[in-house]
Structure formats: structure tokens, C-alpha cells
Amino acid sequence: MPDSTQLLMFIAAGWLLNLTPGPDVLYIVSSALKSGVRAGMVAALGIVSGCFVHVFAAALGVGALLATSATAFTLLKWAGAAYLMWMGVKLLLAKGGDSSIVPAGVSAEVAAVNLWRVYRQGFLTNVLNPKVALFFLAFVPQFIAPGTEDKVTAFLLLGLLFNLNSLPINFGYAWLAGWASRRVGAVQRAMHWMDRAAGLMFIGFGLKLALSDNPSR
Incomplete structure (x- = not known):
């Protein structure tokens, strides 16, 4: 594990990276704007859960496989690009103001x-x-001391810290977006335009991912 100075640097770097807008932030903000803070926080938890999968995969060597195998990287890249673009098209075709959370009065089962x-x-x-x-494969090992005997455990612990460290940032985005949706009437009235803008951005992220090369090359 890193010493206290390196650990503070790791935490600070994680906050800065999580503040950077991208597909994750866009999804959290759009969910909170449409359906409130709770939906934004649930979106953040889903994103962090996906990060845990990548942390375990990288620790077990799957990340190294993606970094060295063009076929594995390309297959997952196209799957991710297709999903992002599918979400974008879905938002473009959505009815304005459509909410992910059902209104009060419906059953708890439907809301769940x-x-x-x-x-x-x-x-x-x-x-x-x-x-x-x-990213995890490239970022986390920089903070593992060279003399560390169990590097896999150290990688997992740092990955866990990075993901937990991201929650305050992601929850903050959700809270701010939910706050805006409750207090700015124009946001609610123009929700269909937000859907369209978010849809175009998701399609853009998907195209960017589809056209990207394996960073290891």
C-alpha cells in the first residue's frame, strides 16, 4: 500500500478524475433531472458497481488481456459503443418529461x-x-509500492478506495441536478430538449468509443 502522502495524492487524483464530465456524469445528471435525487444516486450506484467489475477484472488479469488482445478489446468496445448509441437513440425518441420513477400513488413494486x-x-x-x-490497469499500479508482496490485494484495496471515493462526487452531481429540477421550472418544461441533447451526447460517446484504438498500441 502507498504511504500517507501517496494515499492523499491517490484520493485527490480520484476526485479530479471523477469531476471530469463523461458518459457516467451525463447519465447521473440526466437521471436526477428527470426523476429526482434518488434516481441520480441509484444511477451513481449502478456506475460504481460497474467500476467494481473492472477492478476485479483488472486484478485478475482480464484488464491485461484487453490491453494486449486486439480481438478482446474490439469485441467489448463494439458492445459498449452499441449500448451507448442505443441509449442515445432511446433518449432521442423518448417523450418529453418521461420519468424513470413512477409518480406517488403507484405500488412500491412498480417503483422498485x-x-x-x-x-x-x-x-x-x-x-x-x-x-x-x-484505466484501472494503468492508474492504480502507479500507487502500489514496488516492494509490496501481495500486489493483487493492494490493487483490489486501492480500487475499492477509488470507487468509494467517487461516491461523494457522483452523489453531489445527483443532488445538484435534482435540486435544479425542483427549483428551475424551465428545466421541467424543457425536459424533452434535455432528452434530445443527452441522446446526441450518448451517441457521440458511442461513436467516439467505436472509433477509438486500443490504448496499448
């Missing part, structure tokens, strides 16, 4: 299904992006 959908989409948005696995 919709929250699960928000979680699942956040999870898939992250887990189908091979660059997340490669």
Missing part, C-alpha cells in the same frame, strides 16, 4: 422495477466500456 432499470442502465454504461478496465 423502475429504480432497478436506472441502476441496470448505469451498470451497463460502465461495464461495457473497456477503457474503464484499461
